[in-house]
Amino acid sequence: DGGITQSPKYLFRKEGQNVTLSCEQNLNHDAMYWYRQDPGQGLRLIYYSQIVNDFQKGDIAEGYSVSREKKESFPLTVTSAQKNPTAFYLCASSISGVGYGYTFGSGTRLTVV
C-alpha cells in the first residue's frame, strides 16, 4: 500500500542535542511538507519542498533544517537552536499543483527532557 511513514512515533531529546525526524513516502509525490502542531493548536509550516534538491522555508523555519536528496525522503532536523522544540511534528506529501490535497503521516511527538 502506498503511504507516508514518519518515524519514530515518540522521541525524547536532551536539551542541547540535535535530533532528526524521518519522513518517507512511496506515493511518487513531488512535494513534501513539515508542520509543527502544539497542543490544541493549528498547523504551522516549517519547511516544504516542491522538487528534489530544492526546499523553502515556511513560517517557522528558525532552529530547523531539512534536506531533499531523494524524492521519497524529507528528513527534518531539530537543532539545539530551536528554543521550544517540544511539539507534535507532521509530515505531508502531495502531487504538485493547485487542487491536490495532502497525504499526512501519523506524526512524531518530540519531547525535550
Added chain:
Amino acid sequence: AQSVAQPEDQVKVAEGNPLTVKCTYSVSGNPYLFWYVQYPNRGLQFLLKYITGDNLVKGSYGFEAEFNKSQTSFHLKKPSALVSDSALYFCAAPGGGNKLTFGTGTQLKVEL
C-alpha cells in the same frame, strides 16, 4: 491565493443530532476547498474536497460539505453525530505557491 477561517474553536453536539462545523473562505478565482479530520496523536485524514460542480460534496464517514458561493462558506455537516466523530477538524484551501493553507481547527465534541 485563498485563505480560510474557522470561527469556532469548539463545537459540542449530542449524539444523534446533526452537526455543523463552519468554514469561510476568501478567494481569487475558483475555489478549491478541503476538509480534514485529526484524531488524537494521529496525522490528518482527508474527508472531502470541492473542486467544481455540485455544491453538496459527500465524503468519508458520512460527512458532507455544502459550498455556498454567496456566503463564501464551506461548512462541514453530518445528519447524525456519533461519539466517535469527536476529533479536531480542519478546513483548507490553496494559499499560494502550490501550498495548502489550513484553518485554525475546530474541536468537535459529541456527547452521549
